[in-house]
Amino acid sequence: MTRKITFLGGAGTVTGSKYLLSSGGRRILVDCGLFQGLKQLRLRNWAKFPVPPGSIDAVILTHAHLDHSGYLPALVRDGFKGPVYASHGTQEVCGIILPDSGMLQERDAEFANKHRFSKHSPALPLYTADDADKSLKHIDPIPFDRRREIGPDIAITLRRGGHILGASIVEVDFEGRKLVFSGDLGQFGDPMMVDPTLIEHADYLVVESTYGNRKHDSLDPEAVLxxxxxxxxxxxxxxxxxxxxxxxxxxxxxxLNRLRKAGKLGQVPVFLDSPMATDATDLLTAHPEDHRLTAEECRAAFSIARIVRNPTESKALTADPMPKIIISASGMATGGRVLHHIKHYVVDPNSTILFAGFQAAGTRGAAMLAGAESIKIHGSYFPVKAHVENLSMLSAHADADGIMRWLKGFRRAPVLTFVTHGEPTASDALRHRIEEELGWRCVVPDHMQRATLD
Known part of the structure; x- marks a missing residue:
C-alpha cells in the first residue's frame, strides 16, 4: 500500500485548509476549512468535493476557525458519516462558530434576495444553521497529549498550538510514518495564550506560513491602541x-482593560457587538488550561465591554453619534454585524476602522489596508474616508521568527517539509529560509497536488 497526502486546500492561500491522507482505500482528512477572500477561491466551496465525502473515514481538526473547520457542515450534509476528532476546546468553539456561520449565510442569502444584488436568483447559502448543528454531533473530543487509536495502524496525538482556545498541533502516526501538522501556531510569549508545544520528531511535516515573510511590529500594542x-x-x-x-x-x-486600570483610557465606552464573541469569551473563562489568565483575570478583563445583545441594539449603537469603541466580527470584514458599522463609519473622516491581524487577499480588510478608495458592501460602494489602521502585532499567528523558533525544536530534519497556509510569496520565503538556515528539504505544494509518503 502507498501512503499519500493530497492538498485539497491551504496550498497557495491562507484559507480552505484540507489535507487528505490516503492508503489502501482508507482516507483521513486533516482540517475541513472554508475558502475565503478572492472570488476564485470562494467558488471552490461550491465545487463538487474532490472525493466522495462518504469515502472519508475520519476528520481531524487542528482548531475551530472557519478556514480550518467551516466546510464541515457541507461535508456532513453531502455524505460524510465518520467521527471528527478535535480537542475539547475546539469542539466547544465549533459549537459556536459553525451554527453562526450557517445562520449568517442564510441571512446573507435572504438579504441579497430581498435587495436583489446577487447575480444568482435565488441566492442560496452554502449550508444552513441546521446543517451545522448536525455536523457538531460527529465531533469526538480527545484530551491533549494523549495518544488515540483511530484505526488499524493509525493514531493521533494533539499538542497545544497556542493560536486560539483549543488550537492543536496534530501528530498522526500513519502506517509506520509520523506526520505532524502545525495547524496555526500562536506567538511565543503571548500575554494571554500558551506557547506552541515544541515537537521533537516527524517523518513528514506540514507547517503553516501565514507570516512566513514577515516579522510582527515590535511596538507596544497598548501604546499604539x-x-x-x-x-x-x-x-x-x-x-x-x-x-x-x-x-x-x-x-x-x-x-483595553489594562489601559483603563492604568487610568489611560478615560471613560470612552467599549461595546462588544458579536454574540459569537460573547459566547467565546465565556468559553475562555471555562478553559484556563488553554491560556495564561486566571478565571478572575478573565472576568475582570472582559467586564470592560458593554454587550450588544440583538440587532436592534446594534442598529441603535451605529446611530448613536457619541465617540466609542465597537468590537464586532468578522475579523476580515467579510460578513456579520461589523459590516453595518463599517457602512456607517467608513465614510466619516473623523472615525477609524481598526484591524487587528492578518487580512487575506480578496477580503475587504486587505483592500482597505492597501488603500482602497471605496469598498463594496451589500451590493453598494462606500467611499473610504475614515482612517484605516492595523494592529498587526496582535496577530494570533507566529511570525517568521516564531515559526523558525518552533521548527528548531525538532531534533532532526523531517524527510520532507510541506510549507502551506500562506500567500505564495510568504510560503516561498519560509521555504527558502528553512532550506538555508536548517538545511531541510522543503516544498511548497500546489492546490490539489499529491505526494507519496515513502
Missing part, C-alpha cells in the same frame, strides 16, 4: 474594530 483611540475620540469619531470572535476580540478586551 491608546494613540489611535485618543486621536479618534478627540476628532469626535468612533473606532470600529473588525475582530475575530474567537481569540482577537478577547485579546483586545484584555488590553
Amino acid at each position: 491608546l494613540r489611535i483611540i485618543k486621536d479618534t475620540t478627540e476628532r469626535g469619531g468612533t473606532i470600529v474594530v473588525p475582530a475575530f470572535a474567537v481569540g482577537r476580540a478577547q485579546t483586545l478586551l484584555f488590553h
